Structures are given as structure tokens and as C-alpha cells.
Amino acid sequence: AGEIEFDNVSFSYDKRTTALSGVSFKVPKGSSVALVGESGAGKSTILRLLYRFYDLPEGGGRILIDGQDIRNVTQKSLRAAIGVVPQDSVLFNSSIAYNIGYGKFGSSPEAIEEAAKSAQMHDRIVTFPDGYDTKVGERGVRLSGGEKQRVAIARTLLKNPPILLLDEATSALDTSTEKDIQKALQNLVRGRSSLSIAHRLSTIASADLILVLKDGQIAEQGTHTELLALD
Ligand code: ADP
Numbered sequence: 001a002g003e004i005e006f007d008n009v010s011f012s013y014d015k016r017t018t019a020l021s022g023v024s025f026k027v028p029k030g031s032s033v034a035l036v037g038e039s040g041a042g043k044s045t046i047l048r049l050l051y052r053f054y055d056l057p058e059g060g061g062r063i064l065i066d067g068q069d070i071r072n073v074t075q076k077s078l079r080a081a082i083g084v085v086p087q088d089s090v091l092f093n094s095s096i097a098y099n100i101g102y103g104k105f106g107s108s109p110e111a112i113e114e115a116a117k118s119a120q121m122h123d124r125i126v127t128f129p130d131g132y133d134t135k136v137g138e139r140g141v142r143l144s145g146g147e148k149q150r151v152a153i154a155r156t157l158l159k160n161p162p163i164l165l166l167d168e169a170t171s172a173l174d175t176s177t178e179k180d181i182q183k184a185l186q187n188l189v190r191g192r193s194s195l196s197i198a199h200r201l202s203t204i205a206s207a208d209l210i211l212v213l214k215d216g217q218i219a220e221q222g223t224h225t226e227l228l229a230l231d
């Protein structure tokens with residue numbers, strides 16, 4: 001599973017503004033698409049519609065996953081297939097392991113450790129021979145922005161969805177954190193279909209396809225090399 005298609009998608013939040021207008025593109029299974037464009041261009045709306053945070057109206061085009069209109073998929077199975085890594089994750093005031101494993105019933109301590117490792121959080125996790133502790137240890141609230149993002153990445157690794165929606169943080173991060181996040185993101189994105197609101201040059205440069213949005217439309221698209229050649 002994991003092929004995504006937007007087919008002539010138009011969407012308005014209210015009568016006065018058009019958030020998306022006639023947007024069509026495909027994310028082949030396992031490939032990465034970076035959404036770039038100014039604030040208000042429609043990037044977040046694309047992610048919200050795919051997650052069915054809002055539904056497309058009749059005549060607003062179609063969104064398909066593996067050829068199936070997402071309006072015919074239950075919200076539950078849609079959300080099981082999609083992992084979301086937001087810009088700012090809110091964490092429980094509890095251990096890192098608890099935050100990684102929260103809601104993932106039956107996750108073994110080994111699986112949590114493995115996810116933490118892939119998300120470059122291994123050195124921060126506190127484990128015990130009889131399982132992971134949910135109360136003592138590192139507290140979520142004391143994590144930096146970059147660490148919180150890696151906890152969200154580890155949670156998503158544990159969920160293991162075929163599709164990913166990523167909203168990269170714009171906040172300046174120090175170089176070592178930046179490297180760890182890049183590595184964690186690489187581990188997460190590998191083998192999955194992903195749509196990213198991209199701010200990092202590394203994410204944009206490594207994407208299989210870049211969509212440049214402007215006023216709710218795709219103004220340009222191509223690989224990094226193709227888009228550079230246009231300038
Ligand atoms: P981006 O993510 O590229 O910054 P958005 O998808 O958030 O852009 O916004 C696209 C357009 O839709 C903008 O004109 C924005 O003002 C409008 N918009 C976004 N969210 C809402 C909302 N909840 N209610 C009304 N208008 C919205």
C-alpha cells in the first residue's frame with residue numbers, strides 16, 4: 001500500500017478564499033514528495049485533506065490511495081495507514097519510552113528501544129530489565145524541540161505506516177541536533193510514501209519530486225536538479 005493521487009483537487013475553507021485549485025499529482029509507492037511555497041500557498045491543506053481532517057466537497061476532485069477514493073475508506077483504516085510527524089509535538093509529562101510507546105498496545109521494550117535507536121534517541125531512553133518505566137526517567141517537558149521531534153519520529157516508526165505526512169520545523173536548530181534529525185528522518189522515510197512540508201534543503205534535495213505551490217496551485221514541479229535548471 002502507499003500510492004497517493006490527487007486528482008484535480010480544489011478546496012475552500014470559506015467562500016472568500018480558495019486554498020487549493022485544480023491540484024493534481026501522484027506520489028508513487030515508496031517515493032518522497034516535498035511541498036514548498038510561501039506561507040498560505042496551500043501546503044498544509046494538502047496534508048489535512050489527505051488525513052481527512054477536512055473532506056472534499058462534491059465536484060472538488062478526488063484523493064486516491066492505491067486507486068481507492070479516500071471518501072470510501074473508513075477514517076480508522078485511513079489513519080492507521082498514515083503516520084503524522086507534526087512541527088511541534090506535545091508530549092506527556094512522562095518518560096521518553098512512555099511517549100514513544102503510548103497507545104501502541106503490546107509494544108515490547110525491545111521494539112521501543114529499536115525505534116528509539118532509529119530515531120537517534122537511544123542514549124536518552126531509560127530501560128529496565130522488566131520493561132520500560134512510565135514515570136521515572138527523562139521527562140518529556142525537558143526535551144528540546146529537536147528531541148521532541150525525534151520522539152515523534154520514534155512513535156511513528158513503531159506505528160510503521162506505509163504513508164507519512166511530515167511538517168518540518170522552521171526553528172533554527174544547532175548543527176548536531178540537525179544531523180541527528182536528518183538521520184532519524186532518513187530512517188523513517190525509507191521505504192514509505194511521504195509528503196513533506198519541507199524547509200530543510202536536505203529534504204528538498206533528496207525528494208523524488210518537488211511541488212512548488214503558489215496561490216493554491218502547482219506553479220512548478222520536478223526534481224531538485226530540474227528545478228535548478230529552470231532558474
Ligand atoms: P500553507 O500551509 O502553504 O502555509 P495553507 O494550506 O495553510 O497554506 O493555507 C492555504 C490558504 O487557506 C490560505 O489562504 C490560508 O489563509 C487559508 N486557510 C488555511 N487554513 C484555514 C482555515 N482553517 N480557515 C480558513 N482559511 C484557512
Ligand code: ADP
Binds near residue numbers: 159
Ligand atoms: P496513533 O499514532 O496510533 O494514530 P495518535 O498519535 O493519533 O496515535 O494518538 C492517539 C491520541 O492520543 C490522539 O488523540 C492524540 O491527540 C493523543 N496523543 C498522542 N500522543 C500524545 C502526546 N504526546 N501528548 C498528548 N496527547 C497525545
